Amino acid sequence: MPLRAKVASSVSRTAAALSRAAGRGDGSVIGGWIGLKIDPDLLAHLSAGRAIALVSGTNGKTTTTRLTAAAVGVLGTVATNSFGANMPTGHTSALAKAGSTPYAVLEVDEHYLAQVMEATEPHVVALLNLSRDQLDRAKEVAMMAQLWRAALVRHPELHVVANADDPMVVWAATPPASHDHRITPPTVVWFSAGQRWHDDSWVCPECGSSIQRSGEQWWCSGCPLRRPQPHWVVEDDGVVDPTGAWHKVVLQLPGRVNLGNAATALAVAAEFGVRPVDAVSRLSGVTSVAGRYAQVDRDGRNIRLLLAKNPASWLEAFDMADHAPTLLSINARDPDGLDTSWLFDVDFGPLRGRQVLITGDRAYDLAVRLDVNDVPFQHVRSFDEAVRSVPAGRLEVIANYTAFQDIRAELDRVN
Numbered sequence: 001m002p003l004r005a006k007v008a009s010s011v012s013r014t015a016a017a018l019s020r021a022a023g024r025g026d027g028s029v030i031g032g033w034i035g036l037k038i039d040p041d042l043l044a045h046l047s048a049g050r051a052i053a054l055v056s057g058t059n060g061k062t063t064t065t066r067l068t069a070a071a072v073g074v075l076g077t078v079a080t081n082s083f084g085a086n087m088p089t090g091h092t093s094a095l096a097k098a099g100s101t102p103y104a105v106l107e108v109d110e111h112y113l114a115q116v117m118e119a120t121e122p123h124v125v126a127l128l129n130l131s132r133d134q135l136d137r138a139k140e141v142a143m144m145a146q147l148w149r150a151a152l153v154r155h156p157e158l159h160v161v162a163n164a165d166d167p168m169v170v171w172a173a174t175p176p177a178s179h180d181h182r183i184t185p186p187t188v189v190w191f192s193a194g195q196r197w198h199d200d201s202w203v204c205p206e207c208g209s210s211i212q213r214s215g216e217q218w219w220c221s222g223c224p225l226r227r228p229q230p231h232w233v234v235e236d237d238g239v240v241d242p243t244g245a246w247h248k249v250v251l252q253l254p255g256r257v258n259l260g261n262a263a264t265a266l267a268v269a270a271e272f273g274v275r276p277v278d279a280v281s282r283l284s285g286v287t288s289v290a291g292r293y294a295q296v297d298r299d300g301r302n303i304r305l306l307l308a309k310n311p312a313s314w315l316e317a318f319d320m321a322d323h324a325p326t327l328l329s330i331n332a333r334d335p336d337g338l339d340t341s342w343l344f345d346v347d348f349g350p351l352r353g354r355q356v357l358i359t360g361d362r363a364y365d366l367a368v369r370l371d372v373n374d375v376p377f378q379h380v381r382s383f384d385e386a387v388r389s390v391p392a393g394r395l396e397v398i399a400n401y402t403a404f405q406d407i408r409a410e411l412d413r414v415n
């Protein structure tokens with residue numbers, strides 16, 4: 001690395017360490033910020049010589065990044081932004097902290113994908129899904145897909161691993177003028193991770209006609225855009241690879257959505273030459289990811305934490321949660337997005353018949369929504385009150401971002 005980059009990298013590590021020592025979080029944002037101030041090209045310098053995978057999408061990127069890093073770990077040490085700091089400051093800090101590693105797997109905020117691709121020159125980019133998120137500031141889904149598409153067109157050498165079940169992702173991953181899927185561009189490997197949430201992909205991003213669905217298939221009624229044949233699919237409790245071989249996947253993470261994340265991780269690792277048969281056992285070593293899916297025992301209750309940030313991830317959380325007492329907690333602080341009207345995009349009907357408790361800064365928004373949805377609930381003022389209000393056994397907690405962090409703090413920053 002050039003001297004300036006070496007100095008920037010060293011100062012970045014020091015700043016991050018100071019921030020951690022001062023108890024101000026993990027320091028990855030401030031460390032990266034200072035490093036990039038000293039050398040604006042620091043991320044590019046730190047990326048040089050590493051084989052890099054980027055993982056982006058609205059939901060599942062933190063977990064998929066963790067699973068992918070575990071799978072690529074078959075080959076050697078892997079740098080990764082495991083604290084979920086997924087903007088260039090976080091990437092810079094993660095690479096500076098890791099020192100020299102042959103591989104890196106980085107979670108990337110979908111808005112920053114183009115910029116991070118330019119800086120890191122990745123070997124593989126994984127595109128998971130696109131759905132509505134943070135109504136007051138995130139881009140419209142179709143605009144996001146257009147940005148991805150424009151970025152990918154500039155990198156024809158890239159290996160793209162993309163979700164065949166999300167029409168917006170398929171359109172973004174398919175170069176203009178070749179979205180006739182009888183011809184799959186050789187550089188796109190498709191996986192099927194399922195898509196429970198369809199409400200952001202009823203309209204074709206290419207021609208504006210309606211998207212039709214039947215079973216797992218989807219197609220545009222007005223142009224050739226349709227679901228490509230996936231190379232990697234989830235089947236029963238395992239994953240089928242492109243050769244047709246089935247691999248049993250044992251995860252400590254719940255839900256079919258995480259089997260889809262595992263399929264994605266295996267597909268990305270395969271682009272580095274990792275055989276699924278070698279990687280699959282490493283996936284079961286991933287227990288929880290920054291508190292997501294963590295289980296804590298307290299006063300005879302087994303508390304499980306599920307993070308749900310937007311309508312698509314709420315649907316997945318309802319699917320993952322056991323039929324057990326469930327605490328919902330909603331805040332609308334800056335990292336959550338300030339607009340809670342998305343609550344009306346979610347059908348809370350699956351919670352009927354469970355004991356439902358609500359809390360959080362915006363518990364009353366949740367109360368109105370549940371009342372409209374005919375789901376009985378009880379308001380509690382604190383997490384402790386929630387724990388005392390349910391019988392011994394499982395308590396599922398589903399919370400959005402800062403509400404989740406508050407509860408995680410009450411449980412002593414469970415990982």
Ligand SMILES: [Zn+2]
Binds near residue numbers: 206
């Ligand atoms: Zn169309």
